[in-house]
Amino acid sequence: MKNLFLLFLLQWLIHPALYSQTDSRSSSITEVIPGKGYIEPPSDAIILFDGKDLNKWESPEDNHYLAAWKVSDGFFTAPAGFGYIQTKRSFGDCQLHVEWRTPSPYKGKGQNRGNSGVLLQGLYEVQILDSYHNDTYADGSAGSIYKQHAPMVNVSLPPGSWQTYDIFFTAPVFKPNGDLEKPAYISVLQNGVLVQNHVEIKGTTYVSPPVYEKHEALPLKIQGHDSPVSFRNIWIRPLPAKK
Numbered sequence: 616m617k618n619l620f621l622l623f624l625l626q627w628l629i630h631p632a633l634y635s636q637t638d639s640r641s642s643s644i645t646e647v648i649p650g651k652g653y654i655e656p657p658s659d660a661i662i663l664f665d666g667k668d669l670n671k672w673e674s675p676e677d678n679h680y681l682a683a684w685k686v687s688d689g690f691f692t693a694p695a696g697f698g699y700i701q702t703k704r705s706f707g708d709c710q711l712h713v714e715w716r717t718p719s720p721y722k723g724k725g726q727n728r729g730n731s732g733v734l735l736q737g738l739y740e741v742q743i744l745d746s747y748h749n750d751t752y753a754d755g756s757a758g759s760i761y762k763q764h765a766p767m768v769n770v771s772l773p774p775g776s777w778q779t780y781d782i783f784f785t786a787p788v789f790k791p792n793g794d795l796e797k798p799a800y801i802s803v804l805q806n807g808v809l810v811q812n813h814v815e816i817k818g819t820t821y822v823s824p825p826v827y828e829k830h831e832a833l834p835l836k837i838q839g840h841d842s843p844v845s846f847r848n849i850w851i852r853p854l855p856a857k858k
C-alpha cells in the first residue's frame with residue numbers, strides 16, 4: 616500500500632516534466648497589454664450564466680458540490696478544494712465566451728496561483744491561471760491548451776482584473792469503430808488578443824499523455840482547482856458540425 620502511494624506521488628511529481636510539450640517557461644512569452652471592453656452576448660447565444668443563478672449547471676459527481684460554487688454580485692466563485700461543475704446541456708462545435716477573474720491578493724505561485732480552466736466537452740482544457748508575472752511551464756499558463764500549446768503571447772491582466780476568453784472549438788470526429796477521424800481544433804482570444812490560432816488538440820489535456828476516446832457531444836466543464844477564481848457573463852453559440 617505504501618509502495619502504491621509512493622508510486623502515485625512519483626507519477627504526479629514527474630508527469631509535468633515528462634509530458635510537457637515544450638521545455639520553455641511562461642516568462643519567455645512576449646507580454647501584450649490588451650485593449651478595453653467586453654463582449655455582450657449576441658441574440659442567438661445560449662446564456663449559460665447571466666449573473667443570477669447556476670440553473671444551467673450541475674455537478675458531475677455529487678450534486679451537493681454545486682452548492683459550494685457561490686453566486687454573488689453577478690458572478691460565481693469556485694470553492695476551496697478540487698472538482699468541476701458542468702453544463703446540463705451537451706455541446707459539440709461552438710463559440711464560447713467566458714469572463715473570469717483570479718483572486719487578489721493572490722496566494723501561492725506557479726500552478727497554485729489562480730488555477731481553474733474551461734474544459735470543452737469536459738475533456739480539453741483552456742487553462743485559467745494568474746499568469747501576471749507568475750512563472751510556470753509555458754503550456755500551463757493562461758491561454759494555453761493545457762500541456763499541449765503555450766499561448767502565442769502573454770496578455771494576462773493583474774490579479775483581481777476581469778479577463779475574457781472567446782473560444783472557437785471544432786469537436787473531434789470519430790469513425791464508427793471508435794478510431795479518430797479528425798482531431799479537435801481550437802482558437803482562443805484572451806482579452807481580445809489571439810493566443811491560439813486553430814491549433815490541433817492532441818487528445819485529453821491532462822498531466823498524462825493525451826488520448827482520444829470516442830465520444831459524442833458532451834457538457835462544458837469549469838474546473839475547481841482549490842483557488843477562488845470567479846466567473847461571469849458566460850454564453851455559447853453551438854455551431855453546425857462541418858462534414
Ligand code: MG
Nearest residue numbers: 730731732743
Ligand atoms: Mg487548470
